[in-house]
Amino acid sequence: MVRSGGFANLRVPAHLDTSDLPPEEAQEIEALVGRIDLEDLAERSPLRGRGVDRFQYDLTVVRDGEEHHVTASENEISPDLRALIDKVLTHGSPSGRSPTRPE
Amino acid sequence: MHRCRDPLHCLLTPAILENIARKGDESQRDWAVRALNRDQSIRMARVQNAKVRGRGPREGADALAVEPTAKPNRIIRSAEGSESVRGKIVRREGDPPSGDTATDEAYDGFGDTFNFFLETYGRNSIDDEGMPLRGVVHFGAQYPNAFWDGKRMVFGDGDGQVLGRMTASLDVIGHELGHGVTEDEAALEYFGQSGALNESMSDVSGSLVKQRKLNQTSEQADWLIGSEVWTPDIAGDALRSMKAPGEAYDDPLVGRDPQPGHMRDYVDTVEDNGGVHINSGIPNHAFYFVATGLGGYAWERAGRVWYEALRHPTLKPTSGFWRFAGLTRRVAGRLYGRDSGEVKAVQAGWEAVGLQLR
Numbered sequence: 001m002v003r004s005g006g007f008a009n010l011r012v013p014a015h016l017d018t019s020d021l022p023p024e025e026a027q028e029i030e031a032l033v034g035r036i037d038l039e040d041l042a043e044r045s046p047l048r049g050r051g052v053d054r055f056q057y058d059l060t061v062v063r064d065g066e067e068h069h070v071t072a073s074e075n076e077i078s079p080d081l082r083a084l085i086d087k088v089l090t091h092g093s094p095s096g097r098s099p100t101r102p103e
Numbered sequence: 104m105h106r107c108r109d110p111l112h113c114l115l116t117p118a119i120l121e122n123i124a125r126k127g128d129e130s131q132r133d134w135a136v137r138a139l140n141r142d143q144s145i146r147m148a149r150v151q152n153a154k155v156r157g158r159g160p161r162e163g164a165d166a167l168a169v170e171p172t173a174k175p176n177r178i179i180r181s182a183e184g185s186e187s188v189r190g191k192i193v194r195r196e197g198d199p200p201s202g203d204t205a206t207d208e209a210y211d212g213f214g215d216t217f218n219f220f221l222e223t224y225g226r227n228s229i230d231d232e233g234m235p236l237r238g239v240v241h242f243g244a245q246y247p248n249a250f251w252d253g254k255r256m257v258f259g260d261g262d263g264q265v266l267g268r269m270t271a272s273l274d275v276i277g278h279e280l281g282h283g284v285t286e287d288e289a290a291l292e293y294f295g296q297s298g299a300l301n302e303s304m305s306d307v308s309g310s311l312v313k314q315r316k317l318n319q320t321s322e323q324a325d326w327l328i329g330s331e332v333w334t335p336d337i338a339g340d341a342l343r344s345m346k347a348p349g350e351a352y353d354d355p356l357v358g359r360d361p362q363p364g365h366m367r368d369y370v371d372t373v374e375d376n377g378g379v380h381i382n383s384g385i386p387n388h389a390f391y392f393v394a395t396g397l398g399g400y401a402w403e404r405a406g407r408v409w410y411e412a413l414r415h416p417t418l419k420p421t422s423g424f425w426r427f428a429g430l431t432r433r434v435a436g437r438l439y440g441r442d443s444g445e446v447k448a449v450q451a452g453w454e455a456v457g458l459q460l461r
Contacts, residue, residue, distance in 0.1 A: 002374060006248040007275065008266060008329065008342045009380035010357050046373055052282050052293055052301075053250035058374060071373070075252070 001088050005056040014092035021091070029087055033061060035080045038068040046071035057085055173227045175217035176235040179206050182242040188255060190239065205240040205270045209258060212276030213238060219277070219312045220284070223402050224410050229283035236280070240270060249275055251282035264334060265357055271331040273316060274309030278328065281308025289418045296423035298379035303386035307409055310345060311402045321394040321401040327351065345391045348384030364388040366424075366457030385456050386424060393431075393452030397445065404445055408435045428453040432460055 003012040018026035038061055046058075050073035057077075059070045072081060179194040181203070194201045194210050201207055213236040220226040228234045237255035246259025249269035256279040261267040269275050282305050285291055291301040306328050314324045328351075329342035339352025339360075348364035362384030363369060369385065372378045390409060394401035412418065412430040419426070432449050439445035450460050 004374035005376060005380065007250065007269065007278070007380075008247065008332070009361075009375050010247075010265065011361075011374065050293070050376070051250070052252075052286075053248065053279070055248065056375060 001057060001059045001085070001092070003055050003057055003085075003089070005051075005054060007053045012089070013094050014088045015094070016088045016092035025091070029084070032080055032084050032087070033063055036061075036078070036084065038063065038070065041070045041072065041081070042068045045069060051075040059085070059088075173221055173233060175214055175228065176233065177210055177213045177217075177238070178235055179209050179213075179238045179240060181206065182239050182257075184241055184244055186243050186246075188239045188242070188252065188257060190241075193240070203240075205258060205260065205268055208268075208270035209238040209240050209256070209276065212270065212273050213256075213280065215273060215316050216277045216280045216308075216312050219315050219402070223311075223315065223406065226284070229280065230287050234283075249279055251279045251286075253286065256280060256283075261332070261334075265337060266332055267334050269332060272309075272313075272329045274306075274313045274328050274330075275332065277309035277312030278305040281305035284308065285413060288414050289422075290420045291418075291422065292420045293376055293379060295377040295379075296382065297421050298376050299382035300386055300422065300424060300427055302379045302383035303390070304409070304413060306343060306345060306383060306387050307390050307406070311406050314400070315402055320399055321391075321405070322398065324401065326391055343380075343384070343387070345384075345387040348388050362387075364456060385458075386427070389428070389452045389456045389458065391452075392455045393448050396448040396451055404439070405448075408438065408445065408449060411438065424458055428458045428460055 001014050001016075003014070016029070018029050021029070055074040057070075057072045057074070059068075059072070061068045061070065070081075072085075077085070175196065177194070177196045178192060179201075180188070180190045181193045182188065182190045193203060193206045201210075217228060217236060220228070228236065239255055239257045240260075242257045242259050245262045247262040247266040247269075249256070249258045251257075256276070258269040258275075258279075261269060282301070285301050285304045291297045291304070293301055309328060310324070310326060314321075317324075325340075326346035327341035327344055330340055332342060333339050333352070337352065337357060338354040339357075341351045343360070343362060344351040348362035349360050351360040351362070353359045361370065361381050363382060364384050365388070366385060370378045370381045372381065375381060390405060393408070394405035397404050408431050411434040412427060415430045415434060417426075418430055431453075432446060435443065435445045435449045453460055
């Protein structure tokens with residue numbers, strides 16, 4: 001995941017692999033991911049021009065071997081997606097790995 | 104948002120005129136553009152009227168009159184660490200200082216920005232109709248950001264590690280209020296080049312508010328955006344530099360300022376709404392060149408040209424750098440004469456960032 005934008009536009013990369021986490025935390029995050037309609041979000045991505053000076057999140061979520069590319073603006077995020085983003089920001093490591101994006 | 108100002112506009116709103124200016128045949132377009140320019144000259148007449156009236160008693164009825172004593176109407180709320188924009192009101196217009204730093208910085212910064220637009224360009228608040236200036240401070244938990252949400256300006260306290268209080272820099276406040284003005288006048292789409300232009304308008308606005316407050320000429324100004332926002336731990340002068348895009352900061356933790364200052368370095372990216380805070384460095388740099396090329400106070404001529412170009416009816420929501428650059432030259436010609444030094448400075452400023460106007 002990469003956070004970008006905001007007034008300062010400081011690029012914040014973060015990477016989280018649930019297999020590196022204690023089982024309880026991994027389950028919690030996997031349940032969170034399970035509740036998010038990734039197909040729908042991916043279809044609506046990339047968002048264009050939402051939220052003046054708001055944060056933008058570019059996520060690549062790998063679930064059951066399938067990659068989903070999601071772009072979301074801070075001001076229109078569901079509580080589940082917000083919770084997932086917060087988990088990645090707080091528990092993830094700055095991998096510097098940019099999510100690959102389909103053109 | 105315009106209201107009816109004279110009989111012509113009672114029948115044809117500026118929105119309709121703008122539509123004609125864009126889509127009509129040649130003679131319709133000319134007529135509509137003239138009518139719209141008249142609307143702009145009416146605004147300038149109002150400033151003149153306000154000045155004249157300030158000096159002596161008013162003579163007779165004045166059809167173009169607005170309140171000569173337009174005043175800001177500031178309403179500051181505190182989110183108290185939540186993400187609600189409907190927290191309790193902590194300071195209203197006319198209230199004494201609250202004692203809370205962010206509240207009072209927002210209140211004072213709104214006042215400085217309001218006075219800048221009123222006294223420099225005759226603009227009565229964000230919508231030129233006296234819109235209340237709504238602010239929210241202490242937004243979010245250690246929220247390292249500030250934004251305009253279409254109705255209000257919202258400020259976080261910063262994370263405390265990288266970024267501090269966002270109200271600490273007057274130019275951040277002027278920047279957010281500038282977004283409101285840009286939205287009202289041109290509604291530049293917040294993506295790609297039109298978005299970078301939108302961002303640049305806000306940086307220009309923020310920088311000019313600061314320069315006027317400090318009574319600095321273009322040579323004296325530092326041309327920095329957000330110089331008070333970094334925490335002391337970060338190696339950087341500011342978040343952005345209009346004078347030297349790409350050189351505002353270079354720090355092991357947050358990296359290097361990614362802004363280009365020339366078209367040859369334009370950054371194509373999907374992040375940051377297509378690089379709106381990155382490529383804004385290019386028009387920012389052009390403004391710096393125009394202002395310093397002209398010398399004196401940047402808001403007087405360079406700023407006026409930029410402001411009138413923003414308000415030009417042929418600036419579209421999807422317009423990019425080229426169209427805006429062309430409009431600044433056209434506006435400079437109208438204001439100062441086609442062969443004026445101002446036109447030459449505008450042309451040279453854009454040329455210096457790789458936008459050669461033919």
